[in-house]
Amino acid sequence: MILMKDIYKTYDNGVTALNGINVEIDQGEFVYVVGPSGAGKSTFIKLMYREVKPSKGKLIINNKDLTDLKEKEVPLLRRQIGVIFQDFKLLSRLTVYENIAFALEVINESPRNIRKRVMDVLELVGLKNKARFIPSELSGGEQQRVSIARAIVNHPKLVIADEPTGNLDPDTSWEIMKVFEEINARGTTIVMATHSKEIVNTIKRRVIAIEDGRIVRDQHRGDYGYEI
Numbered sequence: 001m002i003l004m005k006d007i008y009k010t011y012d013n014g015v016t017a018l019n020g021i022n023v024e025i026d027q028g029e030f031v032y033v034v035g036p037s038g039a040g041k042s043t044f045i046k047l048m049y050r051e052v053k054p055s056k057g058k059l060i061i062n063n064k065d066l067t068d069l070k071e072k073e074v075p076l077l078r079r080q081i082g083v084i085f086q087d088f089k090l091l092s093r094l095t096v097y098e099n100i101a102f103a104l105e106v107i108n109e110s111p112r113n114i115r116k117r118v119m120d121v122l123e124l125v126g127l128k129n130k131a132r133f134i135p136s137e138l139s140g141g142e143q144q145r146v147s148i149a150r151a152i153v154n155h156p157k158l159v160i161a162d163e164p165t166g167n168l169d170p171d172t173s174w175e176i177m178k179v180f181e182e183i184n185a186r187g188t189t190i191v192m193a194t195h196s197k198e199i200v201n202t203i204k205r206r207v208i209a210i211e212d213g214r215i216v217r218d219q220h221r222g223d224y225g226y227e228i
C-alpha cells in the first residue's frame with residue numbers, strides 16, 4: 001500500500017515540483033500517472049524509492065512510514081521495489097543473465113537459487129534464448145524486457161516505471177505492456193508514468209493526472225485526457 005498525505009517537494013533551486021499531494025494506492029492496483037511535461041510526474045515516482053525526499057508530508061510505501069527513514073535503511077527499501085526507466089539503465093559490459101543475477105548477488109542469494117530465479121524471470125519476459133547476449137546485441141524492446149526482468153527478479157510488491165515505453169516503437173510498447181499486465185495479474189502493484197495516450201486509452205486502468213504539482217484528476221479506468 002502507498003499513502004501520500006500533504007506531500008510537498010521543493011528542490012534546492014526553489015522549484016516546487018509537488019504542491020500538496022494526497023493519494024492512496026492499494027496493493028495490486030495498476031496506476032497510470034499522466035500530465036504535461038514538468039508537471040511533477042517523475043518527482044512523484046522518485047519519492048517512492050527515495051531518489052527524492054519530500055520537503056513536507058507523510059509518505060508510506062509498502063506499509064513502511066518513510067517520514068523518518070534513515071540513510072542506512074534506503075537500500076532495504078529499494079530492494080523491495082522494482083524500478084524501470086525509459087533508458088533501461090542496463091550494465092553494458094554484463095550479459096543479460098549477469099545484469100539480472102547482479103540484483104540477487106547483492107542480497108547474497110545462493111548460486112543455485114540465483115540460476116533458477118534468473119531463468120524463471122527470463123522465461124516470463126520471453127528472453128531465455130538471449131541470456132548470454134550483452135545489451136548492445138539486443139533491440140530496444142528486448143533491453144527493456146531485461147530491465148523489467150531485473151526489476152522483478154526479487155518479487156517486489158511494487159513496481160514503478162517512469163516512461164517505460166518512451167524510447168520504443170508502438171508494437172514493442174504493446175509487448176512491454178503485456179509483460180506489465182502479467183506482472184500485475186500476479187498481484188504486484190504497478191505505478192507507471194506515461195505520455196502514451198494510446199496505451200492509457202486502450203488498456204484501461206486507474207489514471208492519476210498531475211498538473212503543476214497537484215493531482216487534478218483520479219479516475220478508475222480513466223482516459224489519458226490530453227491531446228498528445
Ligand SMILES: Nc1ncnc2c1ncn2[C@@H]1O[C@H](COP(=O)(O)OP(=O)(O)OP(=O)(O)O)[C@@H](O)[C@H]1O
Nearest residue numbers: 011012013015017036037038039040041042043044
Ligand atoms: N533535481 C531537480 N532540481 C531542480 N528542479 C527539478 C529537479 N527535478 C525536477 N525539477 C523541476 O521540477 C518540476 C517537475 O519535474 P518532473 O521531472 O517531476 O516533471 P515530469 O512531469 O516528470 O516531466 P516530464 O513529463 O517532462 O518528464 C519541473 O519544473 C522540473 O524542472
